[in-house]
Amino acid sequence: MLKNVIDQLVNSPNTEHEPLTNFINNEFVKTEHLMASVNPATGRSWIQIPNSGKKDVCEAVAAAKRAFPSYQNSDGLATLESRDQGKPVKLARLIDIPRCVHNFRFFATAILHHTSPSTVIDEPVRAVNYVRNDPVGVAGLISPWNLPLYLLSFKLAPALATGNTVVCKPSELTSVTAWVLMHAFKEAGTAVGKKIAETGARLNKKISLEMGGKNAAIVYPSCDLSKHLTTIAKSCFINQGEICLCSSRIFVHSSVYENFVDELVNEAKKGFFIAPTVVTGLADSSRCMQEEIFGPVVCVTKFTSIEEVTKRANNTCYGLSATVWSENNEELINTAHGLRVGTVWCNTWLVRPTYH
Structure with missing residues (x-):
């Protein structure tokens, strides 16, 4: 049973477990080869995981091609995610595991409402233009180590829901919860998808990538630090800063710059393990201001106007997200509209619905 598998892993963290295995063809x-998974909190190996080679990948792909034509135990999964990746159990319980469950539930129902739009073209052509949605075949899913189960489910759920088969490759640093998820699949049972109808263009690979970000936080004089400082700090340092949506550049209005830096440094001192780092005095062209560090480091700099700060915030090759902090609605709206990013949060960060 799945509960027994999780309990065995959770309750004996300092003993040598049986090595993990690959999950291929529902087995x-x-x-042949193994590698160590290291607990970030102790620096010690706590379990052996597969070091898969070409033979393993070929077997997995072959099995996926042959196949192609309610989650419990969240506390145990959160504990394993913490031990394998290093994040607090509370954070894994609050975000990672619920989002994983939501991803499967959402895409399981979303596919029921997935439409094939069509349009009628009148005279002189007199034709109907329509879209046909077909599975693409075998999807290779490579998930990172910062949100192991969450981001794997974000790729896995839609791929399976739309009729594809998958070969998953979790990070070699954080493979345990992916392995436990395969036990959940086996316990629930798996359905066979449709066989692929066409196999002609095998080299026409489709790629979906979620890349990084160099996300800007913009702080205006009217920002109430007594309300927002903790959230701003969390947007920089939560999960060790290892979230692609974390703020890594903070533009602070020059009139409140010195006070903000002092307050942020005091807040950052509450961090543990590797101390969160606040860097000031850098040029916008510096590597720290331009390249994603993906760690608990944030750069703080001054600005004086909306036009200036939007131009400087946009001066990066990234365009993932940003935050704006102000009690002035005009500043919030005008700044948000001027930022060339996918998501802008105003006076908050990473706010999403709660799923149960």
Whole structure:
């Protein structure tokens, strides 16, 4: 049973477990080579995971091609995610595991409402233009180590819901919860998808990438630091700063710059393990201001006007997200509209619906 698997891993963290295995063709399969998974809190190896090679990948792809034509135990999964990745159990319980569950539930129902739009073209053509949605075949899913189960489910759920088969490759640093998820699949049972109808363009690979960000936070004089400072700091340092949506550049109006830096440094001192780092006095062209560090580091700099700060915030090759902090609605709206990013949060960060 799945609960027994999780309990065995959770309750004996300092003993040598049986090595993990690959999950191929609905079976757990041993590999020739293994590698150690290290607990970030202790620096010690706590379990052996597959070091899969070409033979394993070929077997997985072959099985996926042959196949192609309610989650419980969240506390145990949160504990395993913490031990494998290093994040607090509370954070994994609050975000990672619920979002994983939501991803499967959302895409399981979303596919029921997925439409194939069509349009009628009148005279002189007299034709109907329509879109046909077909599965693409075998999807190779490579998930990162910062949100292991969450981001794997974000790729896995839509791929399966739309009729594809998958070969998953979790990070070698954080493979345990992916392995536990395969136990959940086996316990629930798996359905066989449709066989692929066309196999002609095998080299025409489709790629979906979620890349990084160099996200700007913009702080105006009217920002109430007594309300927002903790959230601003969290947007920089939560999950060790290892979230692609974390703020890594803070533009602060020159009239409140010195006070803000002092307050942020005091807030950052509450961090543990590797101390959160606040850097000031850098040029916009510096590597720290331009390149994603993906760690608990944030750069703080001054600005004087909306026009200036939007231009400087946009001066990066990234365009993922940003935050704006002000009690002035005009500043919030005008700044948000001027930023060339996918998501802008105003007076908050990473706010999403709660899923149960």
